Amino acid sequence: MGDKCKVVVAGDASVGKSALLTKFLFNIFVQDYNFTVGIDFHSKFVKLKSGENVRLQLWDTAGQERFRALLPSYLRDCCTILIVYDVTSRKSFDGIPFWIDYVKRHTTKQPPIILVGMKIDLINRREVSLTDAQIIAKKYELNVFEVSAATGEGVEALFQKTAEIANETLKIKLTDSTVQIPFERFSSLNEQKTSKKCC
Template identity: 35%
Template sequence: MSDEKYDYLCKVVLIGESSVGKTNILSRFTQNQFNLESKSTIGIEFSTAKSIHIDGKVLKAQIWDTAGQERYRAITSAYYRGAVGALLVYDIGNMNSFKKLERWLVELQDHADSNTVIMLIGNKSDLKHLRAVATEDAKAFAEKHNLMFMETSALDGTNVQLAFTQVLTEIHKVVSTATPKSEESGLKPGQGKAVIQRLDSTKKKTRAGCC
């Protein structure tokens, strides 16, 4: 994995309340695995994910799984900096996790760059009988805040790969019209640019809704 060639190294953060399935979304995407007995993330867990080919370029996602517990908020806030992508996750069967999205979004916007690509993720879509958050309400929230949107299931894999692919595709669009302020962090000889720092862009990014 360390010798893999890539054009862009993209930092993506997973955020949202505890127990919404962030760790299993990451595990499903990177290893195609799901752990029914997975425990809450303590602080920060880091994973370098697989690469994706987009328009002839190789984008390698460097994904950070942040703890949702309140007591770790001060620790995780520093890790928003430099993120070019974010998955804002709630549990479709947990209305409280949906109500807390506004706070998570504000925190993300306070610490991340204004061009950060954000996708709203309604996880656990396989648990239809436990649904507490209507898809229409989530779409309305996404439209209000100009976010991409998708419902996923880390359990059966529904839309997990697609969600990351769409976020990275949108990141590539931003990168195509932007210049990193710094290429220091994460840059490896012969492996392309590191898109980890803030981006300067004169072109306003648009986010297409999707479910």
Template identity: 35%
Template sequence: MGCASSKAPTTRSDIRGVVRREPEAGPAPVPRVKLVLLGDSGVGKSCLVLRYVRGQFDPNSKVTVGAAFMSHSVHLPDGTTVKFEIWDTAGQERYASLAPLYYRGASAAAVVYDITSKESFQKAKHWVSELQKNASGDIVIILVGNKTDLVELREVTPEDGQEYASRNDMLFIETSAKTAANVSEIFETVAKKLSGYQAPPAEVVSATN
């Protein structure tokens, strides 16, 4: 109820994992969605977030230590707004045991791999199975193949990604933080799915191609 807005109260109540805040905080409290980014180190998780939140791309971006926290609001086509609380986790091995701290209570997870690295795709599968085992049952997972700008070095085909995503009931998208291709679509797709906005699977697929 705290997150109800005058516009579409029914769809809003569908949003899972919403953190309800004091209603007096603003005229139209925005539902918050916790989204966690997981994936091997160096696949570009931070680059995706920084591209999305700040519109920046730094080719020499720094290795993330621990987890970075950022928030950003998405305006959906139906006029609703969702505030993402984005947890950009470090991909290093040493942080693996801490991941539950970050994905606990998350309503969405973006599992990122690098399309030029089969190994990172394997790692992504590992994260997916960990999420399926340990995260809340209704978590929305989106599989993200990043670095489409390096298509000539591609090792993981879009079909592989799509096939794996479909099999595990996940969303799928291929992006490039460098060219900004499909970056905001990650968050919009997730927001739509969360808010019950019926996005036919076909639409998601079309976003990847």
């Protein structure tokens, strides 16, 4: 069946989050999207190089500020976060520090973040270079990918890496989530067992 890894996709409105997921999930490109209202949920299996199957639970979040209050509840227990920006919009790129800070403030165990630059097919409209992205990625110690939902360039590689990182994060979480019985409860259980033996 494979493990379930929760992946949250965040970023400003209209940067291409829904287009990215639609390309990955269904291999189709829809040029004109209505903006996401609240949260959309998708799921897909990815086969790792190790042969393991990982089920990515993909949460497509709304970029509009009025929906932002919903996001913290969806950030809980996520294995990886994709922060998406538009390479043709310097404004969306300049918003990356805000999103990184937002994620850090609303998650207890800091999940890995991957930066995703969208719309690289629009060469003549590019405002953000790969070097720009690599500089900010190095500053925050993040992975960075540039992709195109229109052509599909980089999409499979992005989600292969996402699945690998999410799977490793999930394994760490499962290792850390050992069940501990409080001492008082443990003592009472022992007393119950002892009393039963005596009778």
